[in-house]
Amino acid sequence: MSTHFRYNRHAGATLVDGGHTRFRLWAPSCAGVALEVAGHAPVPMAARKGGWFECVYPCGAGTQYRYRVRPDLAVPDPASCYQPQDVHGPSEVLDPAEYDWQYPRWSGRPWHETVIYEVHVGLMGGYGGVARELPRLAALGVTAIELMPLSEIPGGRNWGYDGVLPYAPESSHGHPDELKALIDRAHGLGLMVFLDVVYNHFGPDGNYLAAYAAPFFRPDQPTPWGAAIDFRRDAVRTFFVDNALYWLMEFRFDGLRLDAVQAITERAWLIELPARIRAHVEPGRHVHLIVENENNDAGLLRAGYRAQWNDDAHNALHVLLTGEDESYYGNFSDDPAGALARVLAEGFAFQGEVSPVTHRPRGSPSADLAPEHFIIFLQNHDQIGNRALGERLNLLADPQALRAAYGLVLLCPQIPLMFMGEEWGSRQPFLFFTSHTPELGHIVRDGRRREFAGFSHFASEEKRHLIPDPNAPETFAASQLRVAEREAAPHALWMAMIHDLLVLRHAEIVPRLPGARAIGAQVIGAKAVCGQWRMGDGTRLGIALNLGPSPVTLPDTLRGRCLHAVLPQGADPSCATLPPGSVVVCLAEAEDE
Structure with missing residues (x-):
C-alpha cells in the first residue's frame, strides 16, 4: 500500500x-x-x-x-x-x-545541527539534477539544502522571485513528483530540505488575481513590486497559510524561508503563521521557519520563527574583506569591526539605530536571543546576484583573509549558510536572469541598468551597457556551475578546507550548541575582532579574526585547546599576536576557567 x-x-x-x-x-x-x-x-x-x-x-x-x-x-x-x-x-x-514515499517516518533534524546549502534548482539541472548532487553534499557536511523559490514563473529561466502561482512547482524543473522524489532522497541521506517562499508579492507576468479578486491587494500600500497583498482579509490569510502547510505536509519540506517579510504589511499574520503550522504538523516532527527581514524584527524570533538571515553579519564581513562602501555597505563602512563584534555578541548590528544610508531607525534589541537564531554567511543568491556582474567573493577578497573568515563563519555558534559553488570557491558568476517576453524583458534590462547608475563604476551609460541583459539566454548559461572547475586542483583543495571545517563543526560545536550564549565580543584591531561564547556544556568557545594589514594582540581570555587556526606561512601558532589574514578558534574546558 x-x-x-x-x-x-x-x-x-x-x-x-x-x-x-x-x-x-x-x-x-x-x-x-x-x-x-x-x-x-x-x-x-x-x-x-x-x-x-x-x-x-x-x-x-x-x-x-x-x-x-x-x-x-x-x-x-x-x-x-x-x-x-x-x-x-x-x-x-x-x-x-x-507518489509513494520511501522514508515516511522521517521527522527532520533539530535546528542546532543545521548547515544550509542554498541552491537554484534550474542551474543545477532541475529536480533530478539536485537529487544527483545530494550524496556529495551530505558527505561534505551539509545537513540542509535550501531551494530558491519554485512557484511557477513565466518561461524557464528566472531566479524564482517572479512566481505567480504559489502552489505550482516550476514545471521546467520537472514534474511535482520529481520534486517529492528529490525531498525523499534527501531524507534518506539525513538531509533536511527547506523552501524559499515569496508571500510579499507576485511577479509581473501571469498574475490574473486582480481581474477576479481585486480585494486581494490594497492599492493604499505600495511596495517595490506594486500594491501590497491585503493580509487583513481572511481569504488572503488562509491562501498563504494553506500554501505553507501544503509545502510542509504534502511535499514534506522540513522548513520554509519567508522572503522579505518587511513587505508584508500585517505583522499579526506573521505572528499567527507559526502557531497555525504547529497545530497541523505531526507531533515530534522538526519543522523550521526562517525569515529574511530588513527590519531586524527580533520579536518574530521570539514568536516561533527559528532564525533570520543575518545580513548585518554578511555586510560587516564583506566591508572588512573588500573595502566596498557603496549602497547598503555604507551602513558599515565607518566601523565594520565594531558592527561585526556586535553581531557576534548580540545578533544584530542595527538594533534601533538610524541607518546612515536611509536615515531611518532600523532594528530592535536582540541581545537576549541565542546565537542559533541568526544565520551567518559570506555569500548567498542576493549578495552575489544583486551585483551588476554577479562576482563571487573570492574574486573580490584576498584568499588568505577569505580562508580566515570561513573559520569564523563555519565554526561560530550562529547557523552557517553557503551558496551553491561556494564550497569549492567557484569563480563562475551568479547573475540576475529572467525569461520574460521581449517587451517586458527590455523593461527589466533597462531598469536594472538604471539601478546601478549611482555606483561609481557604472556612472557612465557606456559602462552600464556592460551589465548583462537578464533576459538573454547567455546570462543564464554564464551562471551555470562547471564540474570541471570543481575538480581542478586549487578548487579541490578549497573544498577539502570546507569539508574539514564542517567535520570540526559537527564534532566540536554542534553537540555544545543547545544552551549556548554569547559572553561578549570586542574589537582588537582596525579590522580584527574576538568573540566568545559559553557553550551549552559549560565550555568557552573563543574566535579571534584579523582581516587587517597589521598584527593584533590576542586577548588574555582567549585560551584553551586550539580547534582551528589559519595563519600565514611561517607564523608561530603559539604567539600572543594574531597576524594579518588569520583566525584562531579555541575551546576552554569548564575546569580551565
Whole structure:
C-alpha cells in the first residue's frame, strides 16, 4: 500500500474520489464563474458565501482546466498544483497519493545541527539534477539544502522571485513528483530540505488575481513590486497559510524561508503563521521557519520563527574583506569591526539605530536571543546576484583573509549558510536572469541598468551597457556551475578546507550548541575582532579574526585547546599576536576557567 500525505486546502482542485474533483475559487469581483475542462462545455460554478465559487466535476488526475471569469478571460487556478504549459496555460489536477514515499517516518533534524546549502534548482539541472548532487553534499557536511523559490514563473529561466502561482512547482524543473522524489532522497541521506517562499508579492507576468479578486491587494500600500497583498482579509490569510502547510505536509519540506517579510504589511499574520503550522504538523516532527527581514524584527524570533538571515553579519564581513562602501555597505563602512563584534555578541548590528544610508531607525534589541537564531554567511543568491556582474567573493577578497573568515563563519555558534559553488570557491558568476517576453524583458534590462547608475563604476551609460541583459539566454548559461572547475586542483583543495571545517563543526560545536550564549565580543584591531561564547556544556568557545594589514594582540581570555587556526606561512601558532589574514578558534574546558 502506498504511503502518501495530503493537506486539504480551501482553494483549488481536490480529488473527491478517483472520478470526481472539487474545484473552489475565491473570485469576489465576479458575478459568475464557469469551470472549463479541456474538450468539454463550460460548467457554471455555484456561488457561495464570501465571494467563493465551487463545483464538483466528473474528472480525475491529469485533467486540464481553467476558470472563465469574464467572457473574454479564462485563467489558470491561482492554487494550481501543476502548470505543464507555463503560467498562461491550463492547470492540471494532480493526485497526491500517486507518489509513494520511501522514508515516511522521517521527522527532520533539530535546528542546532543545521548547515544550509542554498541552491537554484534550474542551474543545477532541475529536480533530478539536485537529487544527483545530494550524496556529495551530505558527505561534505551539509545537513540542509535550501531551494530558491519554485512557484511557477513565466518561461524557464528566472531566479524564482517572479512566481505567480504559489502552489505550482516550476514545471521546467520537472514534474511535482520529481520534486517529492528529490525531498525523499534527501531524507534518506539525513538531509533536511527547506523552501524559499515569496508571500510579499507576485511577479509581473501571469498574475490574473486582480481581474477576479481585486480585494486581494490594497492599492493604499505600495511596495517595490506594486500594491501590497491585503493580509487583513481572511481569504488572503488562509491562501498563504494553506500554501505553507501544503509545502510542509504534502511535499514534506522540513522548513520554509519567508522572503522579505518587511513587505508584508500585517505583522499579526506573521505572528499567527507559526502557531497555525504547529497545530497541523505531526507531533515530534522538526519543522523550521526562517525569515529574511530588513527590519531586524527580533520579536518574530521570539514568536516561533527559528532564525533570520543575518545580513548585518554578511555586510560587516564583506566591508572588512573588500573595502566596498557603496549602497547598503555604507551602513558599515565607518566601523565594520565594531558592527561585526556586535553581531557576534548580540545578533544584530542595527538594533534601533538610524541607518546612515536611509536615515531611518532600523532594528530592535536582540541581545537576549541565542546565537542559533541568526544565520551567518559570506555569500548567498542576493549578495552575489544583486551585483551588476554577479562576482563571487573570492574574486573580490584576498584568499588568505577569505580562508580566515570561513573559520569564523563555519565554526561560530550562529547557523552557517553557503551558496551553491561556494564550497569549492567557484569563480563562475551568479547573475540576475529572467525569461520574460521581449517587451517586458527590455523593461527589466533597462531598469536594472538604471539601478546601478549611482555606483561609481557604472556612472557612465557606456559602462552600464556592460551589465548583462537578464533576459538573454547567455546570462543564464554564464551562471551555470562547471564540474570541471570543481575538480581542478586549487578548487579541490578549497573544498577539502570546507569539508574539514564542517567535520570540526559537527564534532566540536554542534553537540555544545543547545544552551549556548554569547559572553561578549570586542574589537582588537582596525579590522580584527574576538568573540566568545559559553557553550551549552559549560565550555568557552573563543574566535579571534584579523582581516587587517597589521598584527593584533590576542586577548588574555582567549585560551584553551586550539580547534582551528589559519595563519600565514611561517607564523608561530603559539604567539600572543594574531597576524594579518588569520583566525584562531579555541575551546576552554569548564575546569580551565
